Amino acid sequence: MYTTKYPPFAVTVDIALFTIRDGVLSVLLVERGGEPYAGAWALPGGFVDPDEDAEAAAWRELAEETGVEQFSGHLEQLRTYSAPDRDPRMRTVSIAHVAFAPDLPEPAAGDDAADARWWAVEDLLGHGLGEDRPALAFDHEEIVHDALERVRAKLEYTTLAAEFVAEPFTLPELRRVYAAVWGTPPDLGNFRRKVLGTDGFVVPVRGGGAASTGGRRAALYRRGPATTVSPPMSRS
Amino acid sequence: MYTTKYPPFAVTVDIALFTIRDGVLSVLLVERGGEPYAGAWALPGGFVDPDEDAEAAAWRELAEETGVEQFSGHLEQLRTYSAPDRDPRMRTVSIAHVAFAPDLPEPAAGDDAADARWWAVEDLLGHGLGEDRPALAFDHEEIVHDALERVRAKLEYTTLAAEFVAEPFTLPELRRVYAAVWGTPPDLGNFRRKVLGTDGFVVPVRGGGAASTGGRRAALYRRGPATTVSPPMSRS
DNA sequence: GTAATAGTGTCTTTAAGACATTATGGA
DNA sequence: TCCATAATGTCTTAAAGACACTATTAC
Numbered sequence: 001m002y003t004t005k006y007p008p009f010a011v012t013v014d015i016a017l018f019t020i021r022d023g024v025l026s027v028l029l030v031e032r033g034g035e036p037y038a039g040a041w042a043l044p045g046g047f048v049d050p051d052e053d054a055e056a057a058a059w060r061e062l063a064e065e066t067g068v069e070q071f072s073g074h075l076e077q078l079r080t081y082s083a084p085d086r087d088p089r090m091r092t093v094s095i096a097h098v099a100f101a102p103d104l105p106e107p108a109a110g111d112d113a114a115d116a117r118w119w120a121v122e123d124l125l126g127h128g129l130g131e132d133r134p135a136l137a138f139d140h141e142e143i144v145h146d147a148l149e150r151v152r153a154k155l156e157y158t159t160l161a162a163e164f165v166a167e168p169f170t171l172p173e174l175r176r177v178y179a180a181v182w183g184t185p186p187d188l189g190n191f192r193r194k195v196l197g198t199d200g201f202v203v204p205v206r207g208g209g210a211a212s213t214g215g216r217r218a219a220l221y222r223r224g225p226a227t228t229v230s231p232p233m234s235r236s
Numbered sequence: 237m238y239t240t241k242y243p244p245f246a247v248t249v250d251i252a253l254f255t256i257r258d259g260v261l262s263v264l265l266v267e268r269g270g271e272p273y274a275g276a277w278a279l280p281g282g283f284v285d286p287d288e289d290a291e292a293a294a295w296r297e298l299a300e301e302t303g304v305e306q307f308s309g310h311l312e313q314l315r316t317y318s319a320p321d322r323d324p325r326m327r328t329v330s331i332a333h334v335a336f337a338p339d340l341p342e343p344a345a346g347d348d349a350a351d352a353r354w355w356a357v358e359d360l361l362g363h364g365l366g367e368d369r370p371a372l373a374f375d376h377e378e379i380v381h382d383a384l385e386r387v388r389a390k391l392e393y394t395t396l397a398a399e400f401v402a403e404p405f406t407l408p409e410l411r412r413v414y415a416a417v418w419g420t421p422p423d424l425g426n427f428r429r430k431v432l433g434t435d436g437f438v439v440p441v442r443g444g445g446a447a448s449t450g451g452r453r454a455a456l457y458r459r460g461p462a463t464t465v466s467p468p469m470s471r472s
Numbered sequence: 473g474t475a476a477t478a479g480t481g482t483c484t485t486t487a488a489g490a491c492a493t494t495a496t497g498g499a
Numbered sequence: 500t501c502c503a504t505a506a507t508g509t510c511t512t513a514a515a516g517a518c519a520c521t522a523t524t525a526c
Contacts, residue, residue, distance in 0.1 A: 006246045077316065192478095215477025216479075216524055429488085450497075470489095
């Protein structure tokens with residue numbers, strides 16, 4: 001039991017972890033075991049400990065709830081959600097984060113989650129009516145929506161797309177990241193011109209091309225040191 | 237006294253309110269009356285009440301601490317600062333906000349602040365060494381730095397610059413906003429081409445031009461409905 | 473060979489960069 | 500008339516859009 005002389009808040013983190021699975025942008029959700037919202041799907045997350053900051057809490061919860069260890073990806077703060085009634089149990093603010101990872105193994109559920117799995121983002125957010133998409137707990141539908149906007153925007157002016165592919169990767173693979181996130185692939189030639197013309201976006205790997213399924217072998221690359229793309233890649 | 241069964245946090249908001257005064261980008265600070273950091277300068281802010289969200293708290297604190305009433309400006313969330321030791325008194329997370337306003341009257345200090353006044357941003361953040369700039373309380377120097385980055389970036393791809401001028405305004409006035417925020421004025425002709433070529437950025441006002449100091453009278457405009465500038469205005 | 477995928481080249485169009493020039497007001 | 504500021508015009512350059520074309524592999 002804790003006591004304070006100021007209005008006490010519970011502070012949580014929630015993480016929208018995105019990946020590309022079979023060309024489809026997907027987000028990791030856990031099925032809630034207990035009330036409230038038992039049986040509903042929610043973003044992985046939990047309470048911030050007294051001695052850690054929000055980012056550390058996000059990494060920890062991701063590992064605890066989903067078995068996802070610190071991966072070769074990127075995690076950043078999204079924004080904080082603070083509506084007074086967002087959690088029926090108590091006054092809670094959630095510091096939401098977005099994370100990006102190459103395709104990961106099917107996650108294992110952690111202790112306090114009934115199940116954890118990847119969901120196609122398209123199946124979660126309602127464009128197209130009458131679909132039976134799962135109910136998301138709390139304000140997590142809003143968070144996923146905002147996180148998706150962040151991902152889409154960041155692909156334009158950063159090299160973040162490369163965080164979605166495992167090294168080494170091919171340019172067609174990288175292009176499929178844009179296709180998955182934006183819904184439509186960028187023009188092939190213009191895409192190559194932009195990526196290869198952006199210093200430090202990708203660096204070529206010496207050695208043979210990727211395995212193919214009946215076409216020319218694609219050249220291999222790794223992520224380069226660049227973080228921004230200027231001028232931005234346009235979504236036209 | 238409050239009691240909880242979860243790690244209790246104090247949740248605060250801090251607001252970096254920017255304006256342009258005499259062509260200089262300035263931010264509003266309050267002098268702290270009590271410990272910790274008594275006598276140091278801090279961003280206006282305070283505790284979030286149990287029944288309001290962070291944005292409401294930001295507006296309320298701005299009014300309470302500085303006498304700034306809800307102005308014809310813009311306020312948005314910046315990010316949340318959660319280092320465990322950021323406040324020596326207790327575990328606190330601060331949901332920082334950025335706000336933009338046209339030149340406002342010199343603020344009056346509120347109850348719990350000794351004084352409130354505008355500071356030139358250049359005098360606060362240390363480029364150029366050995367200046368005697370004021371010590372900022374808590375992690376507020378980091379917050380001001382991040383807020384400044386946000387403002388600079390948003391001028392590129394939004395119509396936000398127009399929030400810094402009182403209506404009606406002239407294009408030279410608007411251009412001086414960019415000059416103040418970016419440190420160097422955009423090219424005159426190219427700036428006009430961009431602003432007037434962006435549908436809904438500004439709308440002309442019928443009637444005489446602005447008073448002048450010995451030159452041609454500038455035409456008057458009001459803010460238009462557009463919120464984004466695409467492609468962005470470049471900082472070159 | 474064909475189908476499939478990877479990669480290159482090029483012409484057009486858009487919009488910014490870098491100015492020179494003209495317009496309008498006050499002293 | 501001269502100065503100061505506002506406004507317009509124009510030539511150059513950068514980079515995206517929209518393609519057509521060539522290359523390499525499996526079958």
